Amino acid sequence: MKKKLQTYLWLVFYFLMVFLPLVLLMILPRPAGREFLREVSVSLGFIAMALLGLQTIPTSRLRFFTKAFPMDTLYTFHHGLSIFTFLIALLHPVLLFINNPETLRLLNLITAPWRARAAVISIVAMIILVVSSVWRELIKLKYDIWRWIHDGLSFLAIGLALYHMFKVNYYMSLTYQRVLWLVLTGFWTAIILYIRVVRPIIMIKKPYKVARLEEERGQCWSLYLEPDGHEGMDFEAGQFAWITIESPFIFRENPFSFSTNSDHDDCYIGFTIKELGDFTNEIKSLEVGQVVYVDGPYGTFSMDEHKCKDFVFIAGGIGSAPVMSMLRTLADRKCVKPITFFYGNPTWDSVIYREELEVLKGKLNLNLVHILEKPSEEWVGEKGYITTDLMRRHLLPSYKESTFFLCGPLPMIEAVERSLHELEISPRQVFSEQYDMA
Amino acid sequence: MDIQHIAQKGLIITTILLSLILVLLFAAVQTGMI
Numbered sequence: 291m292k293k294k295l296q297t298y299l300w301l302v303f304y305f306l307m308v309f310l311p312l313v314l315l316m317i318l319p320r321p322a323g324r325e326f327l328r329e330v331s332v333s334l335g336f337i338a339m340a341l342l343g344l345q346t347i348p349t350s351r352l353r354f355f356t357k358a359f360p361m362d363t364l365y366t367f368h369h370g371l372s373i374f375t376f377l378i379a380l381l382h383p384v385l386l387f388i389n390n391p392e393t394l395r396l397l398n399l400i401t402a403p404w405r406a407r408a409a410v411i412s413i414v415a416m417i418i419l420v421v422s423s424v425w426r427e428l429i430k431l432k433y434d435i436w437r438w439i440h441d442g443l444s445f446l447a448i449g450l451a452l453y454h455m456f457k458v459n460y461y462m463s464l465t466y467q468r469v470l471w472l473v474l475t476g477f478w479t480a481i482i483l484y485i486r487v488v489r490p491i492i493m494i495k496k497p498y499k500v501a502r503l504e505e506e507r508g509q510c511w512s513l514y515l516e517p518d519g520h521e522g523m524d525f526e527a528g529q530f531a532w533i534t535i536e537s538p539f540i541f542r543e544n545p546f547s548f549s550t551n552s553d554h555d556d557c558y559i560g561f562t563i564k565e566l567g568d569f570t571n572e573i574k575s576l577e578v579g580q581v582v583y584v585d586g587p588y589g590t591f592s593m594d595e596h597k598c599k600d601f602v603f604i605a606g607g608i609g610s611a612p613v614m615s616m617l618r619t620l621a622d623r624k625c626v627k628p629i630t631f632f633y634g635n636p637t638w639d640s641v642i643y644r645e646e647l648e649v650l651k652g653k654l655n656l657n658l659v660h661i662l663e664k665p666s667e668e669w670v671g672e673k674g675y676i677t678t679d680l681m682r683r684h685l686l687p688s689y690k691e692s693t694f695f696l697c698g699p700l701p702m703i704e705a706v707e708r709s710l711h712e713l714e715i716s717p718r719q720v721f722s723e724q725y726d727m728a
Numbered sequence: 729m730d731i732q733h734i735a736q737k738g739l740i741i742t743t744i745l746l747s748l749i750l751v752l753l754f755a756a757v758q759t760g761m762i
Contacts, residue, residue: 301739308743312750316757323758333754337747363736370740378747590732696730707730720730 293595297358307477308340311470315461331385332461338379339455339471342448343478345372350481351489351532351588360590361530361545362724369423376420379413379451405457412450419443433568434542441541448478490538493583496520500580501558503573508640509565510608511573512549514558515582522557523587526594527619528612528695528723531586533561535572538583544569547612547697547723548587552594552619559584562642564608591695591723593620598693600628600686604676604706606698607635607642612723613697614643621653628686629654632676634661634702638669659684676702678709690715696722 312333323329347355348368356364386393396406419440422429426436452475456462462471498515506512513533516522525531525548534543550560563573576582593601593616601620603613610633620629635641638660647658661672661680672680686692694710696703703722710720756762 304739305746309746309750312754316754320758323755323760326755326759326761329755329758330751333751334747337751341743359736360732363732366733367736367740370737371743374740374744374747717731717734722730722733 293358296354300355300358304344307344307474308337311340311467311474312336314466314470315464318464318466320464321460325389327385327389331382331389334378334385335382335455336461338375338382339451340474341371341375342379342451343474345375345444346478346481346485350485351585352481352484356588357590360721360723361588362722372423373420376416379416383409383413403457405454408450408457409454412447412454415443415447415450419447433544434540437541445482486539489585493534493538493585496584498522498559498582498584500576500578500582502578503576505574506562506642507644508607508635508642510562510642511565512560512562513573513576513582514550514560515584517557518581522559523584525552525559525587526592527552527615528592528594529587529589530591530612530723531559531561531584531588533585534583535569535576535580538585542569543583543585545588547589547615549611549614550618551622552615553622562608562611562614589723591697591721593693593695596693596721598627600688600692601630602685602689602692602694603629603631603633604694604696604698605631605633606676606702607640609696609698609702610642611697613695614646616695617647617650617654617656621650624653626655628657630657630659630684630686630692632659632661632681632684634663634676634698636663638662638666657684676706676709678712681709681713685713689713692719694720696720698724700724 315336345368348364348371351361396402397410399407399410402410422431422436422439426433431439452471455471456468461467497518499518501514501516503514504512523531527548530545530547532543532545534540536542546561546563548559549562550558563570565571565574591612601616603616605613613631617629617631631647633641633647641660650656651658659672659680661674661676662669663674665671665673674680690713692715694715696706703724707720707722753762
Protein backbone atom coordinates (compact mmCIF):
# COMPACT_ATOMS: atom_id res chain seq x y z
CA MET A 291 0.00 0.00 0.00
CA LYS A 292 2.85 2.34 0.94
CA LYS A 293 4.55 1.65 -2.39
CA LYS A 294 1.29 2.25 -4.29
CA LEU A 295 0.79 5.57 -2.50
CA GLN A 296 4.40 6.52 -3.27
CA THR A 297 3.81 5.71 -6.96
CA TYR A 298 0.60 7.79 -7.10
CA LEU A 299 2.33 10.72 -5.36
CA TRP A 300 5.12 10.59 -7.93
CA LEU A 301 2.61 10.59 -10.76
CA VAL A 302 0.86 13.67 -9.35
CA PHE A 303 4.25 15.36 -8.87
CA TYR A 304 5.26 14.41 -12.43
CA PHE A 305 2.14 15.88 -14.05
CA LEU A 306 2.46 19.04 -11.94
CA MET A 307 6.08 19.48 -13.04
CA VAL A 308 5.15 19.13 -16.71
CA PHE A 309 1.83 20.94 -16.97
CA LEU A 310 1.55 23.36 -14.04
CA PRO A 311 3.16 26.36 -15.84
CA LEU A 312 0.71 26.06 -18.75
CA VAL A 313 -2.34 25.31 -16.58
CA LEU A 314 -1.59 28.35 -14.38
CA LEU A 315 -1.32 30.51 -17.49
CA MET A 316 -4.79 29.38 -18.49
CA ILE A 317 -6.47 30.10 -15.16
CA LEU A 318 -4.56 33.18 -13.94
CA PRO A 319 -4.26 36.66 -15.50
CA ARG A 320 -2.05 36.71 -18.59
CA PRO A 321 -1.07 38.96 -21.52
CA ALA A 322 -3.38 39.13 -24.54
CA GLY A 323 -3.40 36.25 -26.98
CA ARG A 324 -1.93 36.36 -30.47
CA GLU A 325 -2.41 34.21 -33.59
CA PHE A 326 -3.56 30.59 -33.04
CA LEU A 327 -0.41 28.97 -34.49
CA ARG A 328 1.79 31.27 -32.48
CA GLU A 329 0.02 30.35 -29.25
CA VAL A 330 0.24 26.63 -30.11
CA SER A 331 3.95 27.11 -30.74
CA VAL A 332 4.53 28.99 -27.47
CA SER A 333 2.65 26.44 -25.36
CA LEU A 334 4.60 23.61 -27.05
CA GLY A 335 7.76 25.48 -26.07
CA PHE A 336 6.61 25.65 -22.44
CA ILE A 337 5.88 21.92 -22.28
CA ALA A 338 9.15 21.08 -24.07
CA MET A 339 11.06 23.17 -21.52
CA ALA A 340 9.34 21.45 -18.58
CA LEU A 341 9.97 18.00 -20.07
CA LEU A 342 13.57 18.85 -20.89
CA GLY A 343 14.31 19.80 -17.28
CA LEU A 344 12.35 16.81 -16.01
CA GLN A 345 14.68 14.44 -17.90
CA THR A 346 17.19 14.95 -15.10
CA ILE A 347 14.96 12.86 -12.78
CA PRO A 348 14.42 9.37 -14.33
CA THR A 349 18.14 8.58 -14.56
CA SER A 350 19.11 10.41 -11.36
CA ARG A 351 18.92 7.22 -9.26
CA LEU A 352 17.25 9.10 -6.43
CA ARG A 353 16.49 6.39 -3.91
CA PHE A 354 12.85 7.31 -3.22
CA PHE A 355 12.25 7.32 -6.97
CA THR A 356 14.02 4.07 -7.87
CA LYS A 357 12.13 2.29 -5.08
CA ALA A 358 8.84 3.06 -6.81
CA PHE A 359 9.81 2.21 -10.41
CA PRO A 360 12.08 -0.43 -12.01
CA MET A 361 15.31 1.10 -13.27
CA ASP A 362 15.09 -0.30 -16.80
CA THR A 363 11.57 1.14 -17.22
CA LEU A 364 12.91 4.51 -16.00
CA TYR A 365 15.57 4.41 -18.72
CA THR A 366 13.05 3.36 -21.39
CA PHE A 367 10.75 6.12 -20.14
CA HIS A 368 13.62 8.62 -20.37
CA HIS A 369 14.38 7.49 -23.97
CA GLY A 370 10.76 7.66 -25.12
CA LEU A 371 9.98 10.95 -23.45
CA SER A 372 13.22 12.54 -24.69
CA ILE A 373 12.26 11.80 -28.31
CA PHE A 374 8.82 13.39 -27.74
CA THR A 375 10.45 16.40 -26.03
CA PHE A 376 12.82 16.83 -28.97
CA LEU A 377 9.97 16.65 -31.49
CA ILE A 378 7.84 19.29 -29.78
CA ALA A 379 10.90 21.49 -29.19
CA LEU A 380 11.52 21.29 -32.93
CA LEU A 381 7.86 21.95 -33.74
CA HIS A 382 7.97 25.13 -31.61
CA PRO A 383 10.04 27.19 -34.14
CA VAL A 384 8.59 25.39 -37.18
CA LEU A 385 5.08 26.62 -36.28
CA LEU A 386 6.43 30.14 -35.74
CA PHE A 387 8.00 30.06 -39.22
CA ILE A 388 4.73 28.82 -40.78
CA ASN A 389 2.78 31.50 -38.89
CA ASN A 390 5.15 34.26 -39.99
CA PRO A 391 7.83 33.31 -42.57
CA GLU A 392 9.67 36.56 -41.80
CA THR A 393 10.80 35.00 -38.52
CA LEU A 394 13.07 32.68 -40.56
CA ARG A 395 15.63 35.48 -40.41
CA LEU A 396 16.11 34.57 -36.73
CA LEU A 397 18.04 31.51 -37.92
CA ASN A 398 20.88 33.77 -39.02
CA LEU A 399 23.19 33.54 -36.01
CA ILE A 400 25.15 36.63 -37.05
CA THR A 401 22.23 39.05 -37.16
CA ALA A 402 19.76 37.36 -34.81
CA PRO A 403 19.29 38.62 -31.23
CA TRP A 404 20.80 36.54 -28.41
CA ARG A 405 17.44 35.06 -27.42
CA ALA A 406 17.13 33.52 -30.91
CA ARG A 407 20.78 32.45 -31.04
CA ALA A 408 20.31 30.62 -27.73
CA ALA A 409 17.22 28.83 -29.09
CA VAL A 410 19.00 27.75 -32.30
CA ILE A 411 22.06 26.43 -30.45
CA SER A 412 19.79 24.65 -27.96
CA ILE A 413 17.93 22.89 -30.80
CA VAL A 414 21.23 21.93 -32.50
CA ALA A 415 22.46 20.51 -29.17
CA MET A 416 19.23 18.48 -28.94
CA ILE A 417 19.68 17.15 -32.49
CA ILE A 418 23.24 15.95 -31.72
CA LEU A 419 21.97 14.56 -28.40
CA VAL A 420 19.23 12.49 -30.04
CA VAL A 421 21.42 11.27 -32.93
CA SER A 422 24.31 10.27 -30.64
CA SER A 423 21.94 8.50 -28.24
CA VAL A 424 19.67 6.65 -30.67
CA TRP A 425 22.48 5.59 -33.02
CA ARG A 426 25.31 5.31 -30.44
CA GLU A 427 26.15 1.72 -31.35
CA LEU A 428 25.88 2.39 -35.08
CA ILE A 429 28.38 5.27 -34.93
CA LYS A 430 30.54 3.15 -32.56
CA LEU A 431 30.61 5.74 -29.79
CA LYS A 432 32.04 4.32 -26.55
CA TYR A 433 29.58 4.35 -23.65
CA ASP A 434 31.68 6.51 -21.31
CA ILE A 435 32.53 9.05 -24.02
CA TRP A 436 28.86 9.16 -25.09
CA ARG A 437 27.87 9.81 -21.47
CA TRP A 438 30.08 12.89 -21.25
CA ILE A 439 28.72 14.15 -24.60
CA HIS A 440 25.16 13.38 -23.47
CA ASP A 441 25.53 15.26 -20.17
CA GLY A 442 27.36 18.24 -21.70
CA LEU A 443 24.81 18.69 -24.47
CA SER A 444 21.91 18.22 -22.04
CA PHE A 445 23.15 21.02 -19.78
CA LEU A 446 23.75 23.23 -22.83
CA ALA A 447 20.28 22.55 -24.27
CA ILE A 448 18.50 23.14 -20.94
CA GLY A 449 20.52 26.26 -20.05
CA LEU A 450 20.11 27.91 -23.45
CA ALA A 451 16.41 27.03 -23.68
CA LEU A 452 15.85 28.67 -20.27
CA TYR A 453 17.80 31.75 -21.34
CA HIS A 454 15.68 31.94 -24.52
CA MET A 455 12.45 31.64 -22.56
CA PHE A 456 13.34 34.33 -20.00
CA LYS A 457 14.65 36.66 -22.69
CA VAL A 458 11.56 36.39 -24.92
CA ASN A 459 9.76 37.65 -21.84
CA TYR A 460 6.16 37.60 -23.05
CA TYR A 461 4.39 35.20 -20.70
CA MET A 462 7.55 35.18 -18.59
CA SER A 463 6.90 38.82 -17.73
CA LEU A 464 4.35 37.50 -15.23
CA THR A 465 5.84 37.31 -11.74
CA TYR A 466 4.23 33.95 -10.88
CA GLN A 467 5.62 32.41 -14.08
CA ARG A 468 9.12 33.70 -13.35
CA VAL A 469 8.95 32.36 -9.79
CA LEU A 470 7.58 29.00 -10.93
CA TRP A 471 10.28 28.50 -13.57
CA LEU A 472 13.00 29.60 -11.16
CA VAL A 473 11.73 27.03 -8.63
CA LEU A 474 11.72 24.33 -11.34
CA THR A 475 15.22 25.34 -12.44
CA GLY A 476 16.39 25.20 -8.82
CA PHE A 477 14.93 21.70 -8.50
CA TRP A 478 16.65 20.46 -11.68
CA THR A 479 19.95 22.06 -10.59
CA ALA A 480 19.70 20.35 -7.19
CA ILE A 481 19.25 16.97 -8.91
CA ILE A 482 22.21 17.60 -11.23
CA LEU A 483 24.34 18.61 -8.23
CA TYR A 484 23.27 15.44 -6.42
CA ILE A 485 24.23 13.28 -9.43
CA ARG A 486 27.48 15.09 -10.22
CA VAL A 487 28.79 16.01 -6.77
CA VAL A 488 26.95 14.49 -3.80
CA ARG A 489 26.67 10.90 -4.99
CA PRO A 490 30.34 10.59 -6.09
CA ILE A 491 31.37 11.94 -2.65
CA ILE A 492 29.16 9.31 -0.93
CA MET A 493 30.77 6.59 -3.10
CA ILE A 494 34.29 7.79 -2.28
CA LYS A 495 33.50 7.78 1.44
CA LYS A 496 32.31 4.17 1.21
CA PRO A 497 34.85 2.32 -0.97
CA TYR A 498 35.06 -1.44 -1.48
CA LYS A 499 38.08 -3.67 -1.98
CA VAL A 500 38.38 -6.67 -4.28
CA ALA A 501 38.24 -9.72 -1.99
CA ARG A 502 38.53 -12.35 -4.74
CA LEU A 503 37.96 -12.88 -8.44
CA GLU A 504 36.85 -16.22 -9.91
CA GLU A 505 36.67 -17.22 -13.54
CA GLU A 506 33.33 -18.70 -14.61
CA ARG A 507 32.22 -20.34 -17.82
CA GLY A 508 31.18 -18.33 -20.88
CA GLN A 509 33.82 -15.57 -20.51
CA CYS A 510 32.38 -14.52 -17.16
CA TRP A 511 34.02 -13.49 -13.91
CA SER A 512 32.60 -13.52 -10.40
CA LEU A 513 33.84 -10.47 -8.52
CA TYR A 514 33.59 -10.47 -4.71
CA LEU A 515 33.99 -7.18 -2.85
CA GLU A 516 34.38 -6.32 0.83
CA PRO A 517 33.61 -2.92 2.36
CA ASP A 518 36.67 -0.87 3.22
CA GLY A 519 36.11 0.92 6.53
CA HIS A 520 32.32 0.81 6.62
CA GLU A 521 29.50 -1.67 7.20
CA GLY A 522 28.70 -2.39 3.58
CA MET A 523 25.22 -2.43 2.08
CA ASP A 524 22.02 -4.42 2.40
CA PHE A 525 20.43 -5.48 -0.85
CA GLU A 526 17.55 -7.66 -2.01
CA ALA A 527 18.29 -10.66 -4.21
CA GLY A 528 17.67 -9.61 -7.81
CA GLN A 529 18.79 -6.01 -7.35
CA PHE A 530 21.86 -4.45 -8.95
CA ALA A 531 24.51 -1.79 -8.34
CA TRP A 532 26.69 0.50 -10.45
CA ILE A 533 30.41 -0.29 -10.27
CA THR A 534 33.43 1.76 -11.19
CA ILE A 535 37.15 1.21 -10.70
CA GLU A 536 38.01 4.84 -11.37
CA SER A 537 37.04 8.01 -9.53
CA PRO A 538 33.23 8.23 -9.24
CA PHE A 539 33.61 11.78 -10.60
CA ILE A 540 34.67 10.31 -13.98
CA PHE A 541 31.28 8.52 -14.36
CA ARG A 542 32.77 5.47 -16.05
CA GLU A 543 30.45 3.09 -14.29
CA ASN A 544 28.32 0.14 -15.34
CA PRO A 545 25.34 -1.64 -13.77
CA PHE A 546 25.69 -5.26 -12.59
CA SER A 547 23.29 -7.53 -10.74
CA PHE A 548 24.28 -8.93 -7.37
CA SER A 549 24.79 -12.67 -7.72
CA THR A 550 25.41 -13.49 -4.06
CA ASN A 551 23.02 -14.40 -1.27
CA SER A 552 21.28 -11.28 0.01
CA ASP A 553 20.82 -12.72 3.53
CA HIS A 554 24.58 -12.98 4.03
CA ASP A 555 25.96 -12.58 7.52
CA ASP A 556 29.29 -11.24 6.26
CA CYS A 557 29.61 -7.92 4.45
CA TYR A 558 30.78 -9.36 1.12
CA ILE A 559 28.88 -8.58 -2.03
CA GLY A 560 29.36 -10.40 -5.32
CA PHE A 561 28.64 -9.87 -8.99
CA THR A 562 29.08 -12.09 -12.03
CA ILE A 563 30.19 -10.10 -15.04
CA LYS A 564 30.45 -11.17 -18.67
CA GLU A 565 33.16 -9.78 -20.93
CA LEU A 566 31.20 -7.75 -23.44
CA GLY A 567 33.66 -4.97 -24.23
CA ASP A 568 34.73 -1.66 -22.68
CA PHE A 569 34.67 -1.80 -18.87
CA THR A 570 33.65 -5.46 -18.58
CA ASN A 571 36.90 -6.59 -20.25
CA GLU A 572 38.88 -4.92 -17.46
CA ILE A 573 37.28 -7.01 -14.69
CA LYS A 574 39.70 -9.93 -15.15
CA SER A 575 42.65 -7.57 -14.62
CA LEU A 576 41.47 -6.48 -11.17
CA GLU A 577 43.78 -7.38 -8.31
CA VAL A 578 42.86 -8.47 -4.80
CA GLY A 579 42.82 -5.39 -2.56
CA GLN A 580 42.16 -2.97 -5.41
CA VAL A 581 39.65 -0.22 -4.61
CA VAL A 582 36.25 -0.38 -6.33
CA TYR A 583 33.37 2.08 -5.91
CA VAL A 584 29.83 0.79 -5.71
CA ASP A 585 26.59 2.74 -6.01
CA GLY A 586 23.53 0.77 -5.01
CA PRO A 587 21.46 -1.21 -4.44
CA TYR A 588 18.85 -0.38 -7.06
CA GLY A 589 15.96 -2.11 -8.79
CA THR A 590 12.58 -3.58 -8.02
CA PHE A 591 13.40 -6.92 -9.70
CA SER A 592 13.19 -8.70 -6.39
CA MET A 593 11.20 -11.63 -5.04
CA ASP A 594 10.99 -9.82 -1.69
CA GLU A 595 8.91 -7.07 -3.30
CA HIS A 596 6.08 -9.43 -4.28
CA LYS A 597 3.97 -12.18 -2.74
CA CYS A 598 4.94 -15.38 -4.56
CA LYS A 599 3.13 -18.71 -4.26
CA ASP A 600 5.86 -20.33 -6.30
CA PHE A 601 8.63 -19.04 -8.54
CA VAL A 602 9.39 -19.33 -12.23
CA PHE A 603 12.76 -17.90 -13.25
CA ILE A 604 13.59 -17.43 -16.92
CA ALA A 605 17.07 -16.26 -17.85
CA GLY A 606 19.42 -16.19 -20.78
CA GLY A 607 23.23 -16.32 -20.33
CA ILE A 608 24.50 -13.74 -17.87
CA GLY A 609 20.84 -12.87 -17.10
CA SER A 610 21.19 -15.76 -14.66
CA ALA A 611 23.22 -13.60 -12.23
CA PRO A 612 20.21 -12.05 -10.40
CA VAL A 613 18.41 -15.43 -10.56
CA MET A 614 21.44 -17.03 -8.91
CA SER A 615 21.28 -14.42 -6.15
CA MET A 616 17.61 -15.32 -5.59
CA LEU A 617 18.28 -19.09 -5.66
CA ARG A 618 21.19 -18.77 -3.23
CA THR A 619 19.03 -16.64 -0.95
CA LEU A 620 16.07 -19.05 -1.15
CA ALA A 621 18.40 -21.96 -0.34
CA ASP A 622 19.72 -20.03 2.65
CA ARG A 623 16.12 -19.45 3.78
CA LYS A 624 15.42 -23.18 3.34
CA CYS A 625 12.52 -22.31 1.02
CA VAL A 626 10.24 -25.27 0.15
CA LYS A 627 8.11 -23.51 -2.48
CA PRO A 628 8.28 -25.01 -6.01
CA ILE A 629 10.80 -23.26 -8.27
CA THR A 630 11.13 -23.71 -12.03
CA PHE A 631 14.21 -22.27 -13.71
CA PHE A 632 14.31 -22.05 -17.52
CA TYR A 633 17.94 -21.36 -18.31
CA GLY A 634 18.91 -20.63 -21.92
CA ASN A 635 22.50 -20.72 -23.15
CA PRO A 636 24.27 -21.14 -26.50
CA THR A 637 26.20 -24.30 -25.54
CA TRP A 638 26.65 -26.62 -22.54
CA ASP A 639 30.17 -25.25 -22.04
CA SER A 640 28.85 -21.71 -21.68
CA VAL A 641 26.39 -22.51 -18.85
CA ILE A 642 27.44 -20.33 -15.91
CA TYR A 643 26.99 -21.82 -12.36
CA ARG A 644 26.38 -25.28 -13.89
CA GLU A 645 27.76 -27.30 -10.98
CA GLU A 646 26.33 -25.08 -8.24
CA LEU A 647 22.87 -25.31 -9.79
CA GLU A 648 23.07 -29.11 -9.47
CA VAL A 649 23.93 -28.67 -5.77
CA LEU A 650 21.01 -26.23 -5.35
CA LYS A 651 18.64 -28.86 -6.78
CA GLY A 652 19.35 -30.88 -3.64
CA LYS A 653 18.61 -27.94 -1.34
CA LEU A 654 15.55 -26.50 -3.08
CA ASN A 655 12.35 -27.80 -4.68
CA LEU A 656 13.96 -26.82 -7.99
CA ASN A 657 13.04 -27.96 -11.48
CA LEU A 658 16.02 -26.87 -13.56
CA VAL A 659 15.41 -26.79 -17.32
CA HIS A 660 18.50 -26.15 -19.46
CA ILE A 661 17.81 -24.98 -23.01
CA LEU A 662 20.73 -24.99 -25.43
CA GLU A 663 20.73 -23.05 -28.65
CA LYS A 664 23.57 -24.99 -30.26
CA PRO A 665 23.75 -28.33 -28.42
CA SER A 666 26.12 -31.17 -29.19
CA GLU A 667 24.75 -34.32 -30.80
CA GLU A 668 24.76 -36.13 -27.45
CA TRP A 669 22.52 -33.51 -25.78
CA VAL A 670 19.17 -35.01 -24.76
CA GLY A 671 17.68 -31.95 -23.05
CA GLU A 672 15.69 -29.02 -24.49
CA LYS A 673 17.03 -27.32 -27.61
CA GLY A 674 16.49 -24.00 -29.36
CA TYR A 675 14.75 -21.13 -27.60
CA ILE A 676 12.36 -20.74 -24.64
CA THR A 677 9.02 -21.18 -26.39
CA THR A 678 5.39 -21.48 -25.26
CA ASP A 679 5.31 -25.25 -25.84
CA LEU A 680 8.60 -25.73 -24.05
CA MET A 681 7.34 -23.86 -20.99
CA ARG A 682 4.02 -25.70 -21.04
CA ARG A 683 5.93 -29.01 -20.85
CA HIS A 684 7.74 -28.05 -17.65
CA LEU A 685 5.51 -25.63 -15.74
CA LEU A 686 3.40 -26.71 -12.78
CA PRO A 687 -0.28 -27.48 -13.56
CA SER A 688 -1.13 -24.39 -11.46
CA TYR A 689 1.29 -22.19 -13.45
CA LYS A 690 -1.28 -19.41 -13.88
CA GLU A 691 -0.75 -18.57 -10.19
CA SER A 692 3.07 -18.60 -10.42
CA THR A 693 5.22 -15.47 -10.26
CA PHE A 694 7.56 -15.10 -13.25
CA PHE A 695 10.96 -13.37 -13.15
CA LEU A 696 12.66 -12.73 -16.51
CA CYS A 697 16.18 -11.46 -17.03
CA GLY A 698 18.13 -11.29 -20.25
CA PRO A 699 18.56 -9.26 -23.42
CA LEU A 700 15.52 -7.37 -24.72
CA PRO A 701 14.75 -9.73 -27.68
CA MET A 702 14.63 -12.70 -25.30
CA ILE A 703 12.43 -10.87 -22.82
CA GLU A 704 10.01 -9.78 -25.55
CA ALA A 705 9.78 -13.32 -26.99
CA VAL A 706 9.20 -14.89 -23.57
CA GLU A 707 6.61 -12.24 -22.65
CA ARG A 708 4.71 -13.09 -25.84
CA SER A 709 4.78 -16.76 -24.80
CA LEU A 710 3.56 -15.89 -21.30
CA HIS A 711 0.71 -13.94 -22.88
CA GLU A 712 -0.19 -17.05 -24.91
CA LEU A 713 -0.13 -19.03 -21.68
CA GLU A 714 -2.65 -16.49 -20.29
CA ILE A 715 -0.34 -15.32 -17.51
CA SER A 716 -1.46 -11.99 -16.05
CA PRO A 717 1.08 -9.17 -16.64
CA ARG A 718 0.78 -8.51 -12.89
CA GLN A 719 2.63 -11.79 -12.24
CA VAL A 720 5.51 -11.05 -14.59
CA PHE A 721 8.61 -9.07 -13.61
CA SER A 722 11.43 -8.48 -16.04
CA GLU A 723 14.75 -6.76 -16.24
CA GLN A 724 16.84 -6.10 -19.32
CA TYR A 725 20.53 -6.39 -18.60
CA ASP A 726 21.57 -4.07 -21.41
CA MET A 727 19.43 -1.12 -20.24
CA ALA A 728 22.30 1.36 -20.05
CA MET B 729 4.94 -7.26 -21.41
CA ASP B 730 4.82 -6.98 -17.62
CA ILE B 731 2.63 -4.54 -15.74
CA GLN B 732 5.48 -2.10 -14.97
CA HIS B 733 6.46 -1.79 -18.63
CA ILE B 734 2.80 -1.41 -19.65
CA ALA B 735 2.44 1.38 -17.07
CA GLN B 736 5.58 3.10 -18.36
CA LYS B 737 4.30 3.06 -21.97
CA GLY B 738 0.90 4.24 -20.70
CA LEU B 739 2.53 7.19 -18.93
CA ILE B 740 4.33 8.29 -22.10
CA ILE B 741 1.11 8.04 -24.15
CA THR B 742 -0.81 9.97 -21.44
CA THR B 743 1.89 12.68 -21.44
CA ILE B 744 1.70 13.00 -25.24
CA LEU B 745 -2.11 13.16 -25.30
CA LEU B 746 -2.36 15.59 -22.37
CA SER B 747 0.30 17.80 -23.96
CA LEU B 748 -1.59 17.99 -27.24
CA ILE B 749 -4.93 18.64 -25.52
CA LEU B 750 -3.50 21.38 -23.28
CA VAL B 751 -1.61 23.03 -26.13
CA LEU B 752 -4.74 23.23 -28.31
CA LEU B 753 -6.85 24.31 -25.35
CA PHE B 754 -4.40 27.07 -24.42
CA ALA B 755 -4.26 28.37 -27.99
CA ALA B 756 -8.07 28.25 -28.25
CA VAL B 757 -8.47 30.16 -24.95
CA GLN B 758 -5.86 32.76 -25.91
CA THR B 759 -7.41 33.41 -29.33
CA GLY B 760 -10.92 33.64 -27.90
CA MET B 761 -12.21 30.51 -29.61
CA ILE B 762 -13.39 29.21 -26.22
